[in-house]
Amino acid sequence: MRKNNWKDYLVLIVFTIIFAYPLYIMFQKSMISGGFSNYVSIAMDKSIPRYLLNSTIVTASTIILTFLTASLSAYAFSFFSFKGNKTLFMVFLFGLMVAPCSIVVPLFVLVKKLNLLNNYLGLIGPYVALSFPFAMLILKNYYDDLPRSLVESARIDGCKSFKIYVKIVLPLTRPVMAVSIIMTALTTWNEFLIAMLIMMKQNKQMITIAPINYMGQYQTNIGKLFSILILIALPPMIVFFVMQKEFVKGITAGSIKG
């Protein structure tokens, strides 16, 4: 039955080539007039390493803050019964549906009022708020499935709930932690609209803004421009190919369970 499946291979390979073609173009154009030296000259550029540093600082801080706030809330929703827990949970879930563009006007006004324009915190705050609902949801779903016997004896021994969180629940979070971190990192690293509005000073800008600046500033050198694109695209692509399972889980999870 498996013998005559060359047609199946043909279909799959044709699709794969079509989907790979723009990626190939991205790489090929990064080699125009200079080859790999384009990458070197970008690494030596006076602003590109700075953009990379900014994106790294903001992404790392957002990951940590989102994970901590989300796992604390998930812990409370999953393990405790308290007044208004259903309503609060629904309010958080509502956040899943908020499109960044629908809050961008007041967000800009707010960050400006707080004097946080061109400040890392002015981006980290909104990013944590945007990533929080999804991270909280997958963590809570995971905590719901943890056997209560793990916590039971500690409670009988009179352990404080915070100690239980740190000593028992948090270490058990590892499998789903990867998924939550990957999703937060992906949205933060790739975000463009809020980054463009909040960070106007050049030395505070994110890497996603770099190609726009580059196109405006110089007589555009295609090879260098596309090397910057590769620089933006490569980190998530590497993480994806290393952690495909967690990635796919994260991207499909919100839609199935939400």
Add this chain to the structure above:
Amino acid sequence: MNRLTYKEKNAYFYLIPGLFFFCTFNIYPLVYNFYLSFFAWDAVSPVKEFIGFSHYKDMFTDRVFWIILKNTAIYAFVTVFVQMFLGIVIAVFLFKNLKGTNLYRGIIFVPIVIAPVAIGIVFSSMFRSFDGDFNQILRAIGLAGLAQDWLGDPKLAIYSIIGVNIWQWTGFSMVMYLSGMTSIPLEIYESAELDGASQTQSFISLTVPLLQRTHISLILLGTIGAFKVFDLVFILTKGGPYSATEFFATYIYRSSFTESRMGYGATLSVVLMILTLLISLIQIKLTGTKSQEEKS
């Protein structure tokens, strides 16, 4: 589900950090949108002028507002159905588990993880009418007559953007369908085969209807996606030519930050918010009844 929970007076403390970020940067802006939509304000002057519902009235007579609604509908409809079609077809072939399946799946999925900004710039170079890759290819294979001004033609531009979105997001429907297919019991296919059904027949009469939940999720998620689109349009056309590719996000950006009409931007945001909320409610309703069916 019967999940054991504990009484804990300190439960609220655990919610404070999350609530702080969520309320400050998510709930407050949503509420502030309503407030701002009643004022004329240029973001600089210290006074906001109260103008009541003027912005809402302006909006309904704004030619661009109707273009946005039309564009969002076209975008949602075309991207959703083309992605569903391509996704399910590719998923069926991947499901045969041929050699290299992981590689094919990986390559088709990977565009999703790349920043839309980067993708937009790659495609805008490919779309260039004089020396872009698409027209070069058409000329090379003797179809020079089909060469287009992909982004400059007001009728065509939106479909070029749609094409890029389909390229980026087909991997998502593919993966969703794959995970849906793994939950279909194989015996169903075996008995269909015994009854003499061909592969195509069992695909149409078994696979497609059995994946109904996935279809619904994809339709709703794709529709919500159409309300959010910004980066691609901003890079490829900036909403032009002549507002032909204006969408909610690009027009909110243009009104608020290019034309300094913060109140009008807020008004559009309120409408956008209400529309996404409506779709989400439909989603909850549909998926809610689905999970009840499962229980019974």
